[in-house]
Amino acid sequence: MSIPETQKDVLAYLDGITREIDRSRLDRFTTASIASALAVSRNLASQYLNDLVRADLAVKAGSKPVYYFHRRDLERYMQVGLDRSTFSSLDSLFSQSKPAAPDFERAIGSELSLSACIDQIRAAMVYPPCGIPVLLLGQYGTGKSLFAELAFEYGVHQEILPASSRFVRIECSHYREDAVRLVDELFGDGENGGLLAVGDIGLLYLKDIDQLPVSMREVIVSRLCPEGIRANQADGAHGVRVFFSMVGERDSAEARELIRRLPIMVYLPPLRDRTPEEREELILHFLKLEGRRMGTDVFISKGAFHRLAEADYDENVRGMRAAITACCAEAFLRLEGDRLQIRTYQLPDEIIDGAPVTHDDEDLQLIDVTRTAAVQGSEHELRLLSPMIESWDLYCAGSITSDELANRIMRSTRDYEDYLVFEDQRLLARSGAYGHVVDEIIDGVNSLYSINLTKKSALVVTREVCSQIWPSMQLAHWKAEYASDLAALFSTVFPHQEFCSSVADRISMELMRTLGIELDALTRLLIAAHVDAAQVEPGSRRRLGIILAHGYSTATSLADAANRLLGTRVFEAIDMPYDQQVRDVIGRLQQIIDHFSFCDELAILVDTGSLRDIYKDLQALSDKTIGIVNNVSTGLALEVGVGLIAGRSLDEVLENAASSCVCSYRLVERSVRQDAIVFCAEGGIEAAEKIKELISQSLDPAADVRLVARDFRQLVDNGINDSVFSRFAVRAVIGTSNPQLVGVPYIALEDLIAGRSDVQVDRVFSRYLDPEGLGAFRRNLVKNLTLRNVVESITILNPSKLYSEIERAVGTLRLLTGAPIESRMIGLYVHLCCLVERLVTRTPIENCDDETFERDHADFIEAFRESFADISAHYHVEVPVAEIVYAYDYIYPQHALRKRAYPMNGSVGQEDE
Secondary structure, three states, X not given: OOOOHHHHHHHHHHHHHHHOOOOOOHHHHEHHHHHHHHOOOHHHHHHHHHHHHHOOOEEEEOOOOOEEEEHHHHHHHHOOOOOOOEEOOHHHHHOOOOOOOOHHHHOOOOOOOOHHHHHHHHHXXXXXXXXXXXXXXXXXXXXXXXXXXXXXXXXXXXXXXXXXXXXXXXXXXXXXXXXXXXXXXXXXXXXXXXXXXXXXXEEEEEEOHHHOOHHHHHHHHHHOOHHHHHHXXXXXXXXXXXXXXXXXXXXXXXXXXXXXXXXXXXXXXXXXXXXXXXXXXXXXXXXXXXXHHHOOEEEEEHHHHHHHHHOOOOOHHHHHHHHHHHHHHHHHOOOEOOEEEEOHHHOOHHHHHHOOOOOOOHHHOEEEHHHXXXXXXXXXXXXXXXXXXXXHHHHHOOOOOHHHHHXXXXXXXXXXXXXXXXXXXXXXXXXXXXXXXXXXXXXXXXXXXXXXXXXXXXXXXXXXXXHHHOOOHHHHHHHHHOHHHHHHHHXXXXXXXXXXXXXXXXXXXXXXXXXXXOOOHHHHHHHHHHHHHOOOOOOHHHEEEEEEEEOOOHHHHHHHHHHHHHOOOOEEEEEEOOOOOHHHOHHHHHHHHHHOOOOOEEEEEEOOHHHHHHHHHHOOOOOOEEEEEOOOOHHHHHHHHXXXXXXXXXXXXXXXXXXXXXXXXXXXXXXXXXXXXXXXXXXXXXXXXXXXXXXXXXXXXXXXXXXXXXXXXXXXXHHHHOHHHHHEEEEEEEEOOOOOOOOOOEEEHHHHHHOOOHHHHHHHHOOOOOHHHHHHHHHHHHHHOOHHHHHHHHOOOOHHHHHHHHHHHHHHHHHHHOOOOHXXXXXXXXXXXXXXXXXXXXXXXXXXXXXXXXXXXXXXXXXXXXXXHHHHHHHOOOOOHHHHHHHHHHHOHHHOOOOOEXXXXXXXXXXXX
16 A cells, blocks of 8 residues: 555554553553654644554554554554454453463463472462472473562462562572672671571572582571571561572482472473473464564464474473574565565474474465464364263263263264374374384283284374373363263263273273373273274183292293293283292282173182182182182193183083193103214215324323214214214214204314314313313314314325415415405315315315306406416316305305205305304
8 A cells, every 4th residue: 555655654653662562651652642753743643543544554542542553563562463443442452462461370381281380389489487498490491490480470469478579589600619609698797687688588599509519509508498597587577488490300419419408399391291282382472572572473384383393402492482583583584574484494404304294285374473372272172072071961960871871972982083193283293102102002902801902093092192191271171170070971881891991991000000191081981982992802801811820930931831822812820939828819819800800700720739729718809700720731721721712611621621631651761872072074984084083192092982983974964863873972073064963062173273162172071081181182182183184184185285285276365356264274274175185086066056156256266266277287177166166155154155065075054163
């Protein structure tokens, strides 16, 4: 709209004075005052002002005199959107805004997460005769100083403190190096009386008391008890309320020391533990403050708003405000007109990085912060829950039956579940962490009751629990108002549905044990209704089995084995210490029976006859059919479990189990076999004999153990069914390759040569040698088992020449490939010597996956053949790919995954390194 320049001046002047509005100085807003300030006639000012009112740019109120205000600035001040531009009086105008809340009601969350804190502070303020000292504890930025100020306002408002009293705040961190000066300022130094003697202090707040040395802290805290305060005050003065604060958690050493001395500790929760509604209200509040400070209308996208609400801040509320100021400053750089818009990309990087991606076009929808009292309400939520109370009222009036009441409750529950899962997005991010816990609880309940609550059930229960932890303000009020009705409703609908009640009680108990959450009446009602609506039936749990046995885990082991073999949970267990009496078990047994109150029959399996009389005590405790059988075993539990699952009568089940589980025995005479050590080698039986001979030369002839050589391939094919195991008690195998015999220790010849097998040698040969003999044996091994001796023993070729040739070939291979040969050098020499012998005797390894190896390791094949070129020429042989594969697997055992067929005198499998 085009307006005259003078009229623009009038609007600009209104803008300036309305931004600094003070309701005690409203004379500045009259026509005469405005005309005087702008040096125009009163009539012209009135004309321009009324034109601005008609254009909805200004607001006027009253008749004589008439007051004019800049409309947008007034809306920012009042935090409401005005529906008209003319009001009959100032009272009528200012009644449009929410009245200023007194003291603690100004704290966002005063009726939710902060309510318990406020109750504690109120109690401390009113406690006679002059209150109780309070310690405010919490993380940085949780509002400790604000609460001290609100406590002072509360004291004045309630006339606990004189209206003329002062709030005195002391920063203890300023006295860290001179705490004595603080003591003198508080209590006097002999010449001066100190702060407490002045008499006009209403509340003394010592911020960060933990910044003082421990000794001075103790002096100040002890002297600031109520008696000490009165002793330092002038006669007739009101009692001073004293508040301390410190940053920390309740379990810190400093906090424990102060809590021991101060009667009341108030822990202010971190921002992440406050309800979503509180976080959103805080964001709106800070955005309104920024808009008022900048003199602009603030709009924020829903996406940015939700990211701010879900973010974690290092300094809690203080950190949230800093983040909001930062994004407002970023948006102000792009300000056009008087409308500031905040989009997601303008948020601090850490908030954008930590936020989940949304796909609901949230960043295209703007929230008018100036005129929005709350982003979301709970009217829809309450509309879904209210029919429960309405149905209860109809039932109490006799208008509907109990069955009709139950049906109505189920319908309301289903509607509310749909709202929590599909519509209510407040708890989406927070419910994730709790979902893992609830999933485990639901899995445990399914196992315990042999039912099948699905993942959807776990999601529903999670959302219901989170709705209790972080309710909206309206829901919190509604639950408080109807708490007794909800409890009565639960006790009326579900006692006749024992199974649903039992499952719901179990879920409630597990939530209390794992998360410390005690479910309220509404949440218990919702969970029980969901279990009923899920139409789960108790399988074998209609008939319960319990195993009682002495021992720390005997019963548990038996029950677990039986349940696993049966494929379902039939048995519960009670483990009894050996000195426990039957009467000590009754309480625990009754707890299990109460958990399964819906079961009709009970089978108790006990380990000794003395427990059979347990039914005498149970008869007074239970009206169920009870069967008791003794001498419990896994077989007996399986017989009973099968019968219970099949639905046979308890009498038939126990009779069949007792007749089937009769003891039988078989006696096997002891056979005496001599101990033996078996030797094998990939070079065949002759090589094995030579290795045996080397060991025999090192061993004391008096050792009572046979040394036996066996063909390597025969051992591999036969395994522990080889005839050597029927003739001897084989204690170990020693050789050049591991035959992989289950349960038989293997000692590699290369380890013996390198001296890496002392522990294995001692473990095997200590049966036959004393410590002195073992020492002599090890010394003889060092002398007899040199690499050259072994090579000479296991090959038919010229050992000296072969050894030198292998040495040169290995050196060349190491240079060409960079292979990690050093750690396996000894064994590699032995194996390569055997390789050459296989080639000469025409018994090479066959049938490996040559094509795959050639494709993947062509470079290694080329290097190996180049390294062995002299040997190939000397013995007129060519090294096949299968042998190269074998050598590669030995050098790189971690890659040796291929299975190969070997010649009769070859080795099989990987080396046991």
